Amino acid sequence: MKVVGRKTIRVDGPALVRGKPVFTSDLDLKDVLHCKLLHSPLAHAEITHIDTSAARALPGVAAVLTHLDFDPVYFTSAGQGYPEPSPRDMLILDSTVRYVGDRVALVAAETPETATAALARIGVEYQPLPAVFDPRLARDHLVNLHPLTGPTGIWDARHNVAAHFEVEIGDVTTAFKGSRYVYEGTYSTPFVQQAALEPHVTLTWLDPDDRLVIRTSTQVPFHVRRIVSEVLGIPLQRIRVIKPRIGGGFGGKQEILNEELCAAVTLKTGRPARLEYTRREEFFAARCRHPQIIQLKIGLDDEHRIQAIAMNILENTGAYGAHALTVMSVTAQKTLSLYRAENIRVVANAVYTNLPVAGAYRGYGAPQGFFALEVLMDEIATDLGLDPVELRRRNLVRVGDELSIAQVLGEGGAGYRATVKSMGLEECLSKGQRLMAWKRRRKAHGRGPVRRGVGVAAAGQGSGIPGVDMASAFLKMNEDGSFNLLVGATDLGTGSDTVLAQIAAEVLEVPVARILVYSSDTDLTPFDTGAYASSTTYLSGGAVKKAAEKVREQLLATGLRLLQSATGKIRNGTVIADNGRRLTYAELGTRCMYTEEQCQIMASASHVSYDSPAPYNATFVAVSVDTETGLVSVDKVVSVTDAGQVINPQMAAGQAEGAIPQALGMALSEFMLFDDQGRPLHTDFHTYHIYTAIDMPEIVTRFVTTHEPTGPFGAKAAAEIPINGPAPAVVNAIYNACGVRIRELPVTPEKILQGLKII
Amino acid sequence: MKVTFVLNDKVVEARVDPGQSLLEYLRGQGIYSVKYGCEGGECGSCTVIIEGKARNSCLVLMYMVEGQRVETLEGLNVPDGLRDLQARFLNQGAVQCGYCTPGMLLSLEALLREGPQPDEARVRDTLAGNLCRCTGYVRPVKAVIS
Numbered sequence: 028m029k030v031v032g033r034k035t036i037r038v039d040g041p042a043l044v045r046g047k048p049v050f051t052s053d054l055d056l057k058d059v060l061h062c063k064l065l066h067s068p069l070a071h072a073e074i075t076h077i078d079t080s081a082a083r084a085l086p087g088v089a090a091v092l093t094h095l096d097f098d099p100v101y102f103t104s105a106g107q108g109y110p111e112p113s114p115r116d117m118l119i120l121d122s123t124v125r126y127v128g129d130r131v132a133l134v135a136a137e138t139p140e141t142a143t144a145a146l147a148r149i150g151v152e153y154q155p156l157p158a159v160f161d162p163r164l165a166r167d168h169l170v171n172l173h174p175l176t177g178p179t180g181i182w183d184a185r186h187n188v189a190a191h192f193e194v195e196i197g198d199v200t201t202a203f204k205g206s207r208y209v210y211e212g213t214y215s216t217p218f219v220q221q222a223a224l225e226p227h228v229t230l231t232w233l234d235p236d237d238r239l240v241i242r243t244s245t246q247v248p249f250h251v252r253r254i255v256s257e258v259l260g261i262p263l264q265r266i267r268v269i270k271p272r273i274g275g276g277f278g279g280k281q282e283i284l285n286e287e288l289c290a291a292v293t294l295k296t297g298r299p300a301r302l303e304y305t306r307r308e309e310f311f312a313a314r315c316r317h318p319q320i321i322q323l324k325i326g327l328d329d330e331h332r333i334q335a336i337a338m339n340i341l342e343n344t345g346a347y348g349a350h351a352l353t354v355m356s357v358t359a360q361k362t363l364s365l366y367r368a369e370n371i372r373v374v375a376n377a378v379y380t381n382l383p384v385a386g387a388y389r390g391y392g393a394p395q396g397f398f399a400l401e402v403l404m405d406e407i408a409t410d411l412g413l414d415p416v417e418l419r420r421r422n423l424v425r426v427g428d429e430l431s432i433a434q435v436l437g438e439g440g441a442g443y444r445a446t447v448k449s450m451g452l453e454e455c456l457s458k459g460q461r462l463m464a465w466k467r468r469r470k471a472h473g474r475g476p477v478r479r480g481v482g483v484a485a486a487g488q489g490s491g492i493p494g495v496d497m498a499s500a501f502l503k504m505n506e507d508g509s510f511n512l513l514v515g516a517t518d519l520g521t522g523s524d525t526v527l528a529q530i531a532a533e534v535l536e537v538p539v540a541r542i543l544v545y546s547s548d549t550d551l552t553p554f555d556t557g558a559y560a561s562s563t564t565y566l567s568g569g570a571v572k573k574a575a576e577k578v579r580e581q582l583l584a585t586g587l588r589l590l591q592s593a594t595g596k597i598r599n600g601t602v603i604a605d606n607g608r609r610l611t612y613a614e615l616g617t618r619c620m621y622t623e624e625q626c627q628i629m630a631s632a633s634h635v636s637y638d639s640p641a642p643y644n645a646t647f648v649a650v651s652v653d654t655e656t657g658l659v660s661v662d663k664v665v666s667v668t669d670a671g672q673v674i675n676p677q678m679a680a681g682q683a684e685g686a687i688p689q690a691l692g693m694a695l696s697e698f699m700l701f702d703d704q705g706r707p708l709h710t711d712f713h714t715y716h717i718y719t720a721i722d723m724p725e726i727v728t729r730f731v732t733t734h735e736p737t738g739p740f741g742a743k744a745a746a747e748i749p750i751n752g753p754a755p756a757v758v759n760a761i762y763n764a765c766g767v768r769i770r771e772l773p774v775t776p777e778k779i780l781q782g783l784k785i786i
Numbered sequence: 787m788k789v790t791f792v793l794n795d796k797v798v799e800a801r802v803d804p805g806q807s808l809l810e811y812l813r814g815q816g817i818y819s820v821k822y823g824c825e826g827g828e829c830g831s832c833t834v835i836i837e838g839k840a841r842n843s844c845l846v847l848m849y850m851v852e853g854q855r856v857e858t859l860e861g862l863n864v865p866d867g868l869r870d871l872q873a874r875f876l877n878q879g880a881v882q883c884g885y886c887t888p889g890m891l892l893s894l895e896a897l898l899r900e901g902p903q904p905d906e907a908r909v910r911d912t913l914a915g916n917l918c919r920c921t922g923y924v925r926p927v928k929a930v931i932s
Binding site: 036039040044046048052053055221222226273275303306519520522678680681687689712717721723726 | 818819821822823824825826829859860868877878882884885886887911914915916923926
């Protein structure tokens, strides 16, 4: 292959390094209204009265919107395919507020300062309601977060259960009875934030034909169009959504977050509007990772092979149920597809609490699940006196294995039959062991107060949502032999425009520079469900490959007609007839556009997959634990991934390098805590500590090449998988260093010192 | 109030509210390489060079730039090409979403003016004020020291 698997500079790179105005916010709209939101100061309350007269009277205020301005249309902010598996439990603005940060009102004004001043003039009378913050108490709490009628898709509103499922494969009870060893533990993961550097921002305006244009920082432009149409009751055909360059998403922008409110301002006033979150708002009124408490039980036979796994998930979805069900199903489905186990039982409940709304965040439930699974595996290996790598190796699924859990657990219902077709995890583990000097470092703890240790975690993910996600692409050739590639796929900084250009270039045998990519504009590009679930390379790449193959067929057929030959081939952007005559794409394009044949060389294709092959990863972490202070520092992370045939090695490595500090943050440094009234304590980067350049450990990333038969050129996903391993590997390394077992993230010095029985 | 300063080699007479931040002013003038990230001096997305030193423009009020020399990426860009550091960023794959990139480039530009071959620790110290959520800083650091 000439392009796939080789270094390719990102197609949007030159504009980005030159600081060109390519992001949503980098656009001045004449007469734009600046929108600001009033957020609830209370965790749970009824709005008994709201007086906007003083705000409206302020010069420069163009509109004030409250719940009185909207029909009650229940929707979910989760940017998922239709029908969304998340409960429709949210109103654009509601007379009940359910967390500190919930939207109460919006002001649109001539300047941001006027909008802020007007917010202070809105008089709201609240009737406080009791609130629940502990997910373990939510089901039996006297508080009822959501009404029993109105919302749809809530599992059990009376008990604050947003979503629930139970599945059993085989006979778990009997299998545990027959197991030689049975281990169990309870593990929990906290709220953490995606923290993309670009805050959520939306610009809306009416075009000359009175159509609504939404330029927004989103991962899901087509879902934004559909949901805004539904919520505001305007025809879908009247809406155009444009996604320019995006300053990171990580799942936080797989959400309809304020687009509908900004659009409502434009529809009401006829004027352009802008709604941009502040960093503070990002921390309490955007989205975050669903905290989960997982009880996990594993039974093994004499030979240390897993016989049964039982998993009980209690998920905190916060005030609304965005992604509540599907995050839990990913937790179970991804984690329970890694090891062979004939008997599996999962019981999962997502409960409402009066805390910020959880949503999609890279890994989507898998980091929570692998934290539980991979820490318990370490505990088992310790107890049985086995090398943790060997215990994993013994139990891994193999090529040809049927993944029974995938069939019973899909996107909000049953899934599809799945068989492992590519699997490089054994090699990932071996490579990682070597790069970490595993055997030596397992025993080299050092002397004195600082103890060293290493830990490992294995993980899998998926490549798109089988049978649900659909991607499409359109490709046309210009008369100079360049190609416009139009895709609905959404590059949010991941480099997908580049990867898709590489795939087209490989098929067409042209340099990547000949492929002009335009993505994510609902008027101009074909449909794509969006950038989530590790779908873009696998699915959108599949669509691009099909479209490019069709174009290649047209080029060959048209070229051979022009060359008056029945047979021939394409080599390096030239049609070569068997009669010896040749035609470059440019010559072919010019002739068939203007003089002969007279047609546009173009094709489109859609792609859907009932497979979602897992990429795999082994992560090895080395830590130092100061046993006097309880401080943990990560010294080195080795992350080895099987992503099938990697399309762009440099960008794939970049995905791992970025995922690792996010996972280390969840393990060690990123705290989203609340006071006893549900008020957030960490609403800036001073207190919410994401890894900086000086906090970073040594990072080593490698890829193991396998060939996934269902992926374009053998590719699987690469973006989410590396986030699953670091947190459990840190915890396992801490145990190796000092014998303290942490089962609740984040790791804090207090927990270490308590484990050492010093405090 | 009126503030006179040098912006990307041009003398500017700005009529501004004295409390306005340099970040707000620059974006209002279409200098979009300067990004809003936190408005609290925490993320470095709005980094500019003032009198040779990298600064968070969100923390600089307009009255403070009177008589000062302010540089942004717009002023550093060369026509029809890339500066060496920009090319190295691209070549190393140091850019992912690119939102923090202009800020990183300016912090590093200020550093490289002090001496052309900083060691890794110095580069990391310099980038400590530029948060990035995509790259883990691996390739931005490599772009400077390799």
